[in-house]
Amino acid sequence: MKLTFLGTSAGKPTRDRSVSALALELDQDNKWYLFDCGEGTQRQIMQSRLHTGKLDAIFITHMHGDHYYGLPGLISTKKLDMALNPLSIYGPKGIKKFLECAVDISEDNLGYILNIIEYTNEQEFEFEKFSLKILPLVHSKDSSAFYIKENDISNKLDEEKLKKAGLEASPLCGELKKGKRITFEGREFEPEELMLETIYGRSAIIAGDNSKPDILGNYLQNLDLLVHECTYTQEVYDNLQKKVMHTTAKDLGVTAQKKNIKNLIANHINPRYNKNNTLDVDTIYNEIKCNYDGKLFIADDFDVYYLNKEKFLSKISLLD
Secondary structure, eight states, rough: EEEEEEEEEEOOSSSSOOBEEEEOOOOOOOOOEEEEEOOTTHHHHTTTSSOGGEEEEEEOSSOOHHHHHTTTHHHHHHHHHTTOOOOEEEEEEEHHHHHHHHHSSSSSHHOEEEEEEETTTTTTTEESSSSEEEOOOOOOSEEEEEEEEEEBBBOOOHHHHHHHHHHHTTHHHHHHHHOEEEEEEEEOOGGGGBBBBBBBBOEEEEEEOOOOOOGGGGGGGSSEEEEEEHHHHHHHHHHHSSOOOOEEEEEEEEOHHTTSSSSEEOOOOOOOTTTTSSSHHHHHHHHHHHHHEEEEOOOOOEEEEEEEOOOOEEEETOOO
């Protein structure tokens, strides 16, 4: 499971950060998936190793501009690039009206099929490699998180055991994979005897803007990976004249620790936290770390992370 951060700023772009966009790739899948599409996302994609021709679906967390204003340009450029494979966009109510106003979304104009699905809370969708569930968050506008569960692999045959039984090239292997008992050379075999142990799929939540991370409840318990906004440190938030509905580093760390989350990536960083200010991203990292002892990263634009089958998260090279 590979994640490429295309935009990590909160509200507006900065010199170092674009606004919200995140790419997800699954192992042995020739497609990729985009979560949020803030202004300028198509240019961020061009500067990455990703290609619009393999983009299969876009998921929008909520209708604040820094999370979806990049859609019209991206879907229009897709045609100019002759990337005419179908594209699905999943978003909250209002996303279809926005796109209809911004561009002509007919197949005649775009040159490809564009499916727009307006989701509702708790709705579930099935994809080839994973399932996805919509979870409600707490924000100034309806906002959602996406709970992603990679499919378990439970029908893989053990090649060594097959070889010992003389079954390595037998057409009966297909029956075993279907869960059926077979008879070979007078001996009966149950499927379980010749199968590898189930490989349980990885789990992740990619969250939109949210003031209460614990609203995700049991979905967080022992989660393999949480990607969550961390707009402010607690002291800065406490001194804001006008309160906004975003998560602080302290709240995020406390929740992640309480729920035993294995890996955490914080993003959606307020522009005040930068290398030219006395407040930098280390301030956010340190505040989370004071409350959470799991694996933690603060995402920068173009960071790439890989969550392996053993649920270990690492930052990898852009070339990997």
